[in-house]
Amino acid sequence: xxxxxxxxxxxxxxxxxxxxxxxxxxxxxxxxxxxxxxxxxxxxxxxxxxxxxxxxxxxxxxxxxxxxxxxxxxxxxxxxxxxxxxxxxx
Amino acid sequence: xxxxxxxxxxxxxxxxxxxxxxxxxxxxxxxxxxxxxxxxxxxxxxxxxxxxxxxxxxxxxxxxxxxxxxxxxxxxxxxxxxxxxxxxxxxxxxxxxxxxxxxxxxxxxxxxxxxxxxxxxxxxxxxxxxxxxxxxxxxxxxxxxxxxxxxxxxxxxxxxxxxxxxxxxxxxxxxxxxxxxxxxxxxxxxxxxxxxxxxxxxxxxxxxxxxxxxxxxxxxxxxxxxxxxxxxxxxxxxxxxxxxxxxxxxxxxxxxxxxxxxxxxxxxxxxxxxxxxxxxxxxxxxxxxxxxx
Numbered sequence: 001x002x003x004x005x006x007x008x009x010x011x012x013x014x015x016x017x018x019x020x021x022x023x024x025x026x027x028x029x030x031x032x033x034x035x036x037x038x039x040x041x042x043x044x045x046x047x048x049x050x051x052x053x054x055x056x057x058x059x060x061x062x063x064x065x066x067x068x069x070x071x072x073x074x075x076x077x078x079x080x081x082x083x084x085x086x087x088x089x090x
Numbered sequence: 091x092x093x094x095x096x097x098x099x100x101x102x103x104x105x106x107x108x109x110x111x112x113x114x115x116x117x118x119x120x121x122x123x124x125x126x127x128x129x130x131x132x133x134x135x136x137x138x139x140x141x142x143x144x145x146x147x148x149x150x151x152x153x154x155x156x157x158x159x160x161x162x163x164x165x166x167x168x169x170x171x172x173x174x175x176x177x178x179x180x181x182x183x184x185x186x187x188x189x190x191x192x193x194x195x196x197x198x199x200x201x202x203x204x205x206x207x208x209x210x211x212x213x214x215x216x217x218x219x220x221x222x223x224x225x226x227x228x229x230x231x232x233x234x235x236x237x238x239x240x241x242x243x244x245x246x247x248x249x250x251x252x253x254x255x256x257x258x259x260x261x262x263x264x265x266x267x268x269x270x271x272x273x274x275x276x277x278x279x280x281x282x283x284x285x286x287x288x289x290x291x292x293x294x295x296x297x298x299x300x301x302x303x304x305x306x307x308x309x310x311x312x313x314x315x316x317x318x319x320x321x322x323x324x325x326x327x328x329x330x331x332x333x334x335x336x337x338x339x340x341x342x343x344x345x346x347x348x349x350x351x352x353x354x355x356x357x358x359x360x361x362x363x364x365x366x367x368x369x370x371x372x373x374x375x376x377x378x379x380x381x382x383x
Contacts (some may be wrong), residue, residue, distance in 0.1 A: 004293070018189040019208065024264055025223035026215055028233065032226060042228040043236070077338040 137356035144350045158357040164341070168361070171337040173253060175320035176329065178259035182267050182316050183309070185260070187227075191297075206272065209265040220261050221325050227331070228254060233313030250332030258326025261317040266352075270315065274308020275301065307377045314373035318366050338362050 020029050028040075033052070034044035140149040158164050193202050211218065227233045228248040235245045248254055278301060285295045301311070320326075324339035333340050338358055345355040 007293075008196055008217055011188060014188050015192045015205075018185065018264070018268070019205075021260070022209065023213055024227060025220035025261060026212065028226055029219055029223040032223075039143075041231040041236075 099147065129291070132353075134351055134360055137360055139353045139356075141349070141351055141353060146352055147349070154353045154357050158354050163335075167336050167338055168339045171321060171339075174255055174331075174337060175259070175317050178256045178320040179313055179317045181256060182263050183258050183271075183313055185286075186264060186267040186271050186312075189276055190218075191266050191301075193268070193272045194278075195274035195280075202272070202276070207267055209269050211278050212265045214262075217262055218325055221258055221329050222275055224254075224257060224261060224330060225249065249330060250334075252331065255327045255331030255337075257322040258330040261322060262326065263319050263321060266313045267316050270308060270312035271305075274305040274312065278304045278307070310373050310377035314358070314370055314377075317369060317373075321366060321369075322362065 031044075032040045034047050034049070036048040036050065093322070136146075137154055138150045138152070139146050140153065141147070193205050197205070221377070225232075229235070230245045230247065230249070238246055239245070248257075282304070283296060283300055286300045322339060324343065327333060327337040328340055331337070336344060336363075342358050344354045345351045345358060
């Protein structure tokens with residue numbers, strides 16, 4: 001079992017496939033953010049930063065970001081507290 | 091202070107430390123009662139309320155329960171959710187196992203640590219964003235079908251199918267399941283695996299007879315987590331599964347939207363929670379039972 005080379009390489013390949021599955025959505029959301037077409041289809045259009053500019057200049061996005069930043073520390077505090085307690089048992 | 095006996099000092103120290111402990115424990119207890127147990131009780135109570143003229147009124151009637159549990163579409167939805175979450179759990183566990191096995195036995199400590207770190211990264215990105223990204227990948231003019239068309243294979247419909255839902259569930263659960271399985275397998279005493287190998291046990295028999303029984307607790311906990319997350323997930327069946335027929339979380343949203351039927355939605359939610367509680371309890375019983383059969 002320990003010296004089975006083909007099996008070992010098969011397992012490494014399999015692991016790579018699983019990681020592909022996990023990271024594919026993250027990867028493609030990055031790729032399509034630079035795509036010039038309005039709708040995400042293959043083949044890709046040209047490289048563009050247009051969408052980044054649009055989002056940057058959109059006041060709604062800033063408002064939403066502010067909301068997220070106000071809400072997340074509160075839920076963070078709540079979820080981290082038990083962990084802190086474990087790190088410093090008293 | 092100076093004349094206190096050691097015993098007295100010890101007891102006062104103990105009292106101080108218990109007060110100290112309490113000050114640290116009390117916030118979480120209060121918080122949980124206020125924002126978890128309280129709403130939970132309110133939701134159970136709400137399932138007995140009544141809606142008149144689109145407004146909820148406090149009452150104690152069985153009408154909502156009888157209406158919901160007496161409808162076929164509720165039970166269709168219930169068993170559909172069971173089926174999808176069940177398939178999702180089985181597929182995720184099977185897909186994750188070889189990966190976790192590799193991480194636990196076939197790579198170095200450093201690689202394993204990096205792999206676990208990589209598997210935590212998806213939790214930093216929004217689940218909803220990843221689901222929409224799958225939308226792009228699975229669509230009829232999406233990445234996979236574009237790739238397949240080069241091979242001369244026709245476009246496959248993957249969105250709005252059960253396949254899409256299961257892919258969505260796996261996006262949510264696969265990293266977590268691999269992490270839990272890896273920890274379960276890595277904690278096995280390696281010398282027992284080697285003993286099985288030295289005594290001439292074949293690899294698959296070793297997995298079945300030695301590794302699986304020893305990792306049982308962790309593996310069952312992973313499956314329970316996977317099932318609970320899938321069962322309660324709204325996003326995958328809605329955006330990738332096409333929401334028809336609805337699973338229970340979608341049914342809750344539909345019920346609330348149509349005619350403000352919060353009490354009936356509460357019925358669905360209570361049924362879901364009871365189901366998940368039973369599943370979790372059964373899973374934990376199975377996980378910590380002494381031996382098989």
